[in-house]
Amino acid sequence: MLLSKSCVYGLRASLYLAARNQGEFIPIRTMSDKLEISFHFLTKILQQLTAEGILESFKGPNGGVRLTREGTEIQLIDIVLAIDGPQLLTECALGLPGCGVKNPCPLHDKWAETRDAIHEMLEKTTLTELVHKGKLENLRLTTEGGFDILFDN
Amino acid sequence: MLLSKSCVYGLRASLYLAARNQGEFIPIRTMSDKLEISFHFLTKILQQLTAEGILESFKGPNGGVRLTREGTEIQLIDIVLAIDGPQLLTECALGLPGCGVKNPCPLHDKWAETRDAIHEMLEKTTLTELVHKGKLENLRLTTEGGFDILFDN
DNA sequence: TATTATTGAGACTCTTTTATCTTAAAATAC
């Protein structure tokens, strides 16, 4: 898999937050229910995002988490780096240590190109952009549920 | 990681075979020594490639494995599919089951593009092509060893 | 102040991946 499960869950939750973002704190339990992710597991993932300054949290009744910045200012790469780290964008395709131009493997040039394509996609895509698209076309964030199901009630 | 460790080892070994290919069987032990991969682990990986018809093996003295086809006719994708399966090229970036155009997630369009770029890279690159490049520029297949070290003696 | 709702943190378990070890089967060479 390109992204770890933790990372994917972090992305889904971030999209959820960006879709509701009115500055309110959303309880993690709400998200874990709606997104069909284990509550405790999601909690740990969101703690990482909080530690990285992407989210802020508030304890107690009416507490929860929210984005620290506008969804327009958060790129997918921010979340990927916070959770999976930079490996995907820096590692050798052949798994050799210390990938770099001075000591490349035969795949280097081609892989560097592909890697850049991945990087660019993650860097140019904002949460808001995906939320707009998701709302317009009622796309899904869970196995079944489209944007409409997730956010009404 | 984009590719599993098994897959990467399979690729390295395939490149090794393509680089020496004179129709001779190469013992797995030779490859595991040269490529610094655990012998037993490499054996199991190459058994998969043999089962998929990419390699053929021969037991006993002077035995080993060799490519069934010319290196010019083996693409990286063949090895990736044999070891990691098609998941990388068919899975949803958000980990949702049954990725497809009828029920997409918000990332679908962008991910499909990126995925195609990966697919194309793997599909258009042959073993021979990488071997030529590796020999010309003495690139590495191990942490330290360039093509020259691996194949002399 | 007591209760409840919430995140934080850590221990723990389960699963998958990675790696090792042992034995069997096949082919050769003596």
Place this chain on the structure above:
DNA sequence: GTATTTTAAGATAAAAGAGTCTCAATAATA
């Protein structure tokens, strides 16, 4: 035919990833 070299197959072990559980800390509210 016996010993040797090699792959095949499967059991086992170690490490990493994914997921669960428990309890502590914080804040609101009754």
